[in-house]
């Protein structure tokens with residue numbers, strides 16, 4: 001299990017709380033371009049985390065969260081978050097820093113979803129955030145926000161929103177907004 005990492009555990013608490021606080025918003029967004037289940041799906045994951053508190057080092061915590069994503073979130077997001085979290089955990093185990101872990105998560109999500117930034121998915125927020133890592137917390141959140149905002153004007157090429165073609169233009173991608181919500185909460189909560 002390694003040395004218990006209370007700081008990472010607290011950051012995951014913050015991220016999961018942000019997901020719960022955003023449930024209604026994410027439900028609404030996924031009703032516009034998808035099937036309306038994203039808010040509930042991610043909330044199930046957050047409850048899964050809060051219901052089963054564990055301790056351990058950062059990679060152990062991320063592996064546990066990956067398993068919760070598979071067990072409780074389900075759907076497209078469950079599989080993609082499970083992959084991203086697993087890749088991040090593996091990166092930390094190889095001695096990578098958090099920037100490398102985030103980049104590994106992006107690669108994992110992109111590989112499983114056959115998606116690239118610009119396809120109108122969660123990657124549009126996550127990938128720019130990873131790229132901005134070296135520029136500091138404010139730049140990371142900024143990059144994620146700008147990436148998510150850019151999904152409003154784009155035709156989605158992956159996920160259910162892609163079934164809508166041009167009709168999805170004008171709506172943000174729910175998964176990208178979800179990334180912004182937990183990321184901004186985690187960064188805001190970090191002592192600087």
Ligand code: ADP
Pocket residue numbers: 030034035037038041074075076077078080109110112113114115120121122123158159160173174175176
């Ligand atoms: P569904 O209800 O279709 O199973 P979710 O509601 O769990 O999907 O998640 C929807 C979000 O997942 C989308 O808003 C998008 O951000 C993301 N997504 C969907 N497909 C992909 C993909 N192939 N690659 C990356 N992200 C994707």
Ligand code: MG
Pocket residue numbers: 030034035036037038075
């Ligand atoms: Mg959905």
Ligand code: MG
Pocket residue numbers: 035037075076
């Ligand atoms: Mg669904």
